[in-house]
Amino acid sequence: MKKERMGVGMGLNLLLLVAMVAANILSLYHLSSLRNHSPPSTTPHTDPVPDHLLHQLHTIRATISHLTRIRSATSSSGASSSLPPPPPELLLYSRIAPIASSCSDHPDLLHLYMNYTPFSPCPRDSLSVAEPLLLRGCHPLPRRRCFSPTPPKPLLPSSLPSHPFPSSLPDAAVLWPPTSPCRSFSCLPSHLGFDLKSTESSRFLSARSALDLPLHQLLAIANAAGAAPIRLGLDIAGGTGTLAARLKLTLNATLLTTTMNLGAPYSEAAALRGVVPLHAPLQQRLPVHDGAMDLVRTGHAVNRWIPVPALEFLMFDADRVLKPGGLLWVDHFFCKAADLDTVYGPLIARLGYKRIKWAVGNKTDSGGTKYGEVYLTALLQKPIGPPPLAANIVSGIGKA
Structure with a gap:
C-alpha cells in the first residue's frame, strides 16, 4: 500500500515538473518573440499576446492547479491514514445528531x-x-x-394575550402553510394542546392516576429533597408550553420548551403565551450551559420510537445540563412492557440517579393494547457527587 502511494506521489510530482517547464518555455518564447519583433522606438510599445499562446498558458496553469490539488489530497489522505480512526461513539452520533x-x-x-x-x-x-x-x-x-x-400585518401589542392561559390565540400571528387544512387555532384538535382555556389550564394541577405528577407534589418533593427553589428548567418536547406557563405563574420560574411544528404551530403558540420555544429536534444537543437547570422534563414525544442510541444521548445530555441535586422528570414515557425491564429501565439506571417516583401503568389506547405497551413516569434526582456504584453502572453499559 505504501509503495503504491509513493508511486502515485512520484508520478504527480513528475507531471507537475513537466507542466511547469512547459509553462516557462512558452513564457520565454513569448518574451523573446516580443523582443525580436519590437520596432526601435523611444516610446514603450507592447504587442498584443496571441490568442493561441494565451490559451496554451491558461491550459497549462489550470493543469498545474489541478495536479497541485490532487497531490495535496493524496498527501493528506496518506497522512490521515496513519491516524487512528474516529471513536465509534462519535461516528454513531454523527449519524443521528443534527x-x-x-x-x-x-x-x-x-x-x-x-x-x-x-x-x-x-x-x-x-x-x-x-x-x-x-x-x-x-x-x-x-x-x-x-x-x-x-405575517402581512404586524400584531398590535393590545392583541397579544396578557395571560398564558387565554381563551384564544390570535390567528394572524401564524403564517398558515398553504397546504394546511386549518387556518385558525380553533380548527386544531384540542388534544394537541391548543385548548388553552379548559384542557391545558387544568394540566399539572391534579392527578388522575399514579402516572401524573401534580405541581404541588413536585414542589413538595423538591423542597424535601433539597432541589428547591426551581428557577430554571427545560421541557423537552413540551408542545405549546403549558408546563412553562404554569411554572411561570406559580413560581415566576423560567422554563425553556423544545418544540417542532409537526402538523401544527406549536412554536408560535408557545411564544404567544409568553414562554420561550426552542425549535429543535430531539436528537439535537440541548443549547443550554452545563449544570444550569434545576428541572428537566421529557414530554410525551420522548418514547420508544426514538432509536435507543439517540435516547441514551438525550438522557446523558439532560444530565449534562442539570445542576447537582436537580430533578429529571420522565413524564409518560411509553414502550413495550418487556422492553422496560431489559432496555429502558437499565438505560435510565446508568445515570446513577436517585429514584423518587417510579410509576408504571398500562397504555390502554388502541396502540398500547395492540403492542402491549406501558407508561412510565419517573422522578429522579441527580446526585451531588459521583453517581453511586459507578463501577457497576459502567459495567452494565451495552447489556441493555
Missing part, C-alpha cells in the same frame, strides 16, 4: 430548500422541507440570503 455534514446525505431535500431568490422573502416551506431536513440531521439549516417570511 450536524451540518448530514446535509450532503439528502441532496433532493437540500436542493428544494436552497431553491429561492436571494435577498427576497424565503419560501413558506418550513413544514414540507425545513423540518424534514432538521429531523434528518441537517442542522443548522443552510439558507442564508433570504428573509424569513412574516
Whole structure:
C-alpha cells in the first residue's frame, strides 16, 4: 500500500515538473518573440499576446492547479491514514445528531430548500422541507440570503394575550402553510394542546392516576429533597408550553420548551403565551450551559420510537445540563412492557440517579393494547457527587 502511494506521489510530482517547464518555455518564447519583433522606438510599445499562446498558458496553469490539488489530497489522505480512526461513539452520533455534514446525505431535500431568490422573502416551506431536513440531521439549516417570511400585518401589542392561559390565540400571528387544512387555532384538535382555556389550564394541577405528577407534589418533593427553589428548567418536547406557563405563574420560574411544528404551530403558540420555544429536534444537543437547570422534563414525544442510541444521548445530555441535586422528570414515557425491564429501565439506571417516583401503568389506547405497551413516569434526582456504584453502572453499559 505504501509503495503504491509513493508511486502515485512520484508520478504527480513528475507531471507537475513537466507542466511547469512547459509553462516557462512558452513564457520565454513569448518574451523573446516580443523582443525580436519590437520596432526601435523611444516610446514603450507592447504587442498584443496571441490568442493561441494565451490559451496554451491558461491550459497549462489550470493543469498545474489541478495536479497541485490532487497531490495535496493524496498527501493528506496518506497522512490521515496513519491516524487512528474516529471513536465509534462519535461516528454513531454523527449519524443521528443534527450536524451540518448530514446535509450532503439528502441532496433532493437540500436542493428544494436552497431553491429561492436571494435577498427576497424565503419560501413558506418550513413544514414540507425545513423540518424534514432538521429531523434528518441537517442542522443548522443552510439558507442564508433570504428573509424569513412574516405575517402581512404586524400584531398590535393590545392583541397579544396578557395571560398564558387565554381563551384564544390570535390567528394572524401564524403564517398558515398553504397546504394546511386549518387556518385558525380553533380548527386544531384540542388534544394537541391548543385548548388553552379548559384542557391545558387544568394540566399539572391534579392527578388522575399514579402516572401524573401534580405541581404541588413536585414542589413538595423538591423542597424535601433539597432541589428547591426551581428557577430554571427545560421541557423537552413540551408542545405549546403549558408546563412553562404554569411554572411561570406559580413560581415566576423560567422554563425553556423544545418544540417542532409537526402538523401544527406549536412554536408560535408557545411564544404567544409568553414562554420561550426552542425549535429543535430531539436528537439535537440541548443549547443550554452545563449544570444550569434545576428541572428537566421529557414530554410525551420522548418514547420508544426514538432509536435507543439517540435516547441514551438525550438522557446523558439532560444530565449534562442539570445542576447537582436537580430533578429529571420522565413524564409518560411509553414502550413495550418487556422492553422496560431489559432496555429502558437499565438505560435510565446508568445515570446513577436517585429514584423518587417510579410509576408504571398500562397504555390502554388502541396502540398500547395492540403492542402491549406501558407508561412510565419517573422522578429522579441527580446526585451531588459521583453517581453511586459507578463501577457497576459502567459495567452494565451495552447489556441493555
